[in-house]
Every structure is written in structure tokens, then in C-alpha cells.
Amino acid sequence: MRIGFIGFGEVSYELSKGFKEESVTEIYAYDPLYDREEVKEKAKELGVVLYPDPVQVAQQQPDVLITAVPAQHAWDAWEKVSLGPLHEDTIYVDVSTAGASVKNTVYEQLLNKNHYFVDVALMGPLPVFQHRVSVLASGSGVDAFMERMRPFHMNIEKVSDRTGDATNIKFIRSIYTKGLSMLFQEVLQLSYKLELSDMIIESISQTMDEKPFKEIMNRLVTGSAIHSERREAEMSNVVSFMEANDERPIMAEAIKERLADLTSKGLRETFHNETPESWRTVMEEINKKGGVIHDETRQ
Structure with missing residues (x-):
């Protein structure tokens, strides 16, 4: 060899x-x-x-x-x-x-x-x-x-x-792994400053440990499809709260923007205010409204 x-x-x-x-x-x-x-x-x-x-x-x-x-x-x-x-x-x-x-x-x-x-x-x-x-x-x-x-x-x-498919998988996965690490950074930075980190970690741990990952992912995605507008308003308050505590709301602002984009898709109306069963249904509707990426246009 x-x-x-x-x-x-x-x-x-x-x-x-x-x-x-x-x-x-x-x-x-x-x-x-x-x-x-x-x-x-x-x-x-x-x-x-x-x-x-x-x-x-x-x-x-x-x-x-x-x-x-x-x-x-x-x-x-x-x-x-x-x-x-x-x-x-x-x-x-x-x-x-x-x-x-x-x-x-x-x-x-x-x-x-x-x-x-x-x-x-x-x-x-x-x-x-x-x-x-x-x-x-x-x-x-x-x-x-x-x-x-x-x-x-x-x-x-x-x-x-x-x-290119192997690289695309790595890049998409990096959105999650790197994004999650920076989300932890933002959460812990503020909670530690306010001496609330132990309770915050315990609370998040209980939420994330109660079901297998795929079930939690499905619930979060399908729920946001219906409740994005309300959650966007909540994140506006979170951003103000962070700024009041002299913390830059980098991830919080990004979450707010992503929720606003989701609201603009009109998914709550599409699903008649009923939470869909699968995240795939949500993605199919988003692709219909935003355009599907076909094989010949992959980058």
C-alpha cells in the first residue's frame, strides 16, 4: 500500500x-x-x-x-x-x-x-x-x-x-454542536453572574433528560411551528433582560430572529393551530413556502 x-x-x-x-x-x-x-x-x-x-x-x-x-x-x-x-x-x-x-x-x-x-x-x-x-x-x-x-x-x-454530501453533513451537524456550545456559554455566563447557575443547570437537565433526544427534538420543532409568535415576544423580553444585566444577547437575538422568520411562514394558520405530529411535516411546509433545494442547486 x-x-x-x-x-x-x-x-x-x-x-x-x-x-x-x-x-x-x-x-x-x-x-x-x-x-x-x-x-x-x-x-x-x-x-x-x-x-x-x-x-x-x-x-x-x-x-x-x-x-x-x-x-x-x-x-x-x-x-x-x-x-x-x-x-x-x-x-x-x-x-x-x-x-x-x-x-x-x-x-x-x-x-x-x-x-x-x-x-x-x-x-x-x-x-x-x-x-x-x-x-x-x-x-x-x-x-x-x-x-x-x-x-x-x-x-x-x-x-x-x-x-459533497459528507462535507454537507459535517457542516450541518456543526450548526448544532457549535451552536449548542455557544448557547451554553450565553446561558452559563448570565446565570453564573446572577448566582443562579446550579438551579438553571438542574432545571434544564430535568427537561432534557426526561425523554430520548429524538422525541425532545420533535416536540421542540413542532411546538415552535405553532407558538413561534408568542415565543418571539418572550425572547424580546429576554433580550432586554440580558442587556439590563450588561450581557450581550448574541444567541438570544439570533433565536428571536429565527422565531420571527418562522412566524412569517404562517405555519400556525396552515396547521389550524394544531401541533403537527412530526418535524418532517413542519419542514415540508417550510420548503413549500420557501422553495425546495433540488439536487441540481445543491452547494
Whole structure:
């Protein structure tokens, strides 16, 4: 097995550590900082051969070529790779957080839809799991990628054959995970200041622990479809309350704005003031009123 990396930062380093444990002996890498001592030391530690040009990595005809660079450099990295020979048997993998539109363009324009291409979203901490990290994968080369990496015990879940779906899942999930962490920040910052944090945490805990997550999610979404206007008014008072206590209502303002947008959809009238049974019904109505995103317009 020959594995190539474009970019030899934390992602490539941790993956390489894991692959070495699986007895992968040929690993090649390019990094723009290839001549720095710390990069050389990490490569030497793992027996990774460094090259000063990404084309040279591609010329080694790796079984898998992985681009692991910051999102803003993904296109440039692939553009450089495409200047060299593109091999029919190489599986080209992008683990960056570049958007689906960038990855689609790489596949369509630089690889001309003629090569295996895989959009990968890494879903866990690499220093902990290394190559066994949970991976979501989509694109034309997913099946070949999963088969080729099977002996090395990677944890790959196929999303679809459509480039970008894996990244889209990660981005959408990030709205929840990052949003929730900042919501906690806003709640705890104010409750701690007012010496109410213990009671607030206990109260929220009781609410969130009483039912499984999916049931709670469904209840919150369907309930807001009917009661958004009243909840918007309540959030106006919350915003004023926070400002009176010298706290910036960043999340509270966003919640108020989202509720106002929901009210503008007229869902209470659509559902005749009756709470729908499923969040899917709510989403279907919102899509009818706001326009459905069809496959050809996905970004």
C-alpha cells in the first residue's frame, strides 16, 4: 500500500501514525513547510518521505492520495496535483473542510470526472483515534476507497456517491454542536453572574433528560411551528433582560430572529393551530413556502 499526502500537518501526521501501526511502509508527503525542522522531524519519526512539490507525490503513483490542507488552500492544492500525471488506479481523497461546491469543482474540472474521488468528513479527534477515526465518505470513489482501506481497519461510513454530501453533513451537524456550545456559554455566563447557575443547570437537565433526544427534538420543532409568535415576544423580553444585566444577547437575538422568520411562514394558520405530529411535516411546509433545494442547486 502506497499512501500520499498533500499537506503534512496534524491530520496527515496522525493518520500516518495509524497507518504505520497497520504496517503501511510507503507514505509520501508534500508540505509547503517541508524544509522546516519540526516538519522534517515528524516525517523522520514515521518514515514518511517528504517532497518539495505535490506533483512529485502524485508521481509515486500512490494507491490513495489524500489532500489534507486548510479549507482555503484546497483548490490550489488540487490544482497543483492536477498539473502532474493523474493515475487511473489512484483514489483521490479530500479530507479538508472546503465546501461541497469546491470539492465538486475539483472532481468535475480538475479530475474531469474520470478518476476516483472521495469527499471525506473526519468526525472525531484524530490524536485519539488516528486512522480509526469515524469517517463519513461520499463521491464516485467511495466503494473503491472502502474496499482498498478495509485491511487497515478504517472506520468508514458511506453517505452516497455524490461528491459533497459528507462535507454537507459535517457542516450541518456543526450548526448544532457549535451552536449548542455557544448557547451554553450565553446561558452559563448570565446565570453564573446572577448566582443562579446550579438551579438553571438542574432545571434544564430535568427537561432534557426526561425523554430520548429524538422525541425532545420533535416536540421542540413542532411546538415552535405553532407558538413561534408568542415565543418571539418572550425572547424580546429576554433580550432586554440580558442587556439590563450588561450581557450581550448574541444567541438570544439570533433565536428571536429565527422565531420571527418562522412566524412569517404562517405555519400556525396552515396547521389550524394544531401541533403537527412530526418535524418532517413542519419542514415540508417550510420548503413549500420557501422553495425546495433540488439536487441540481445543491452547494
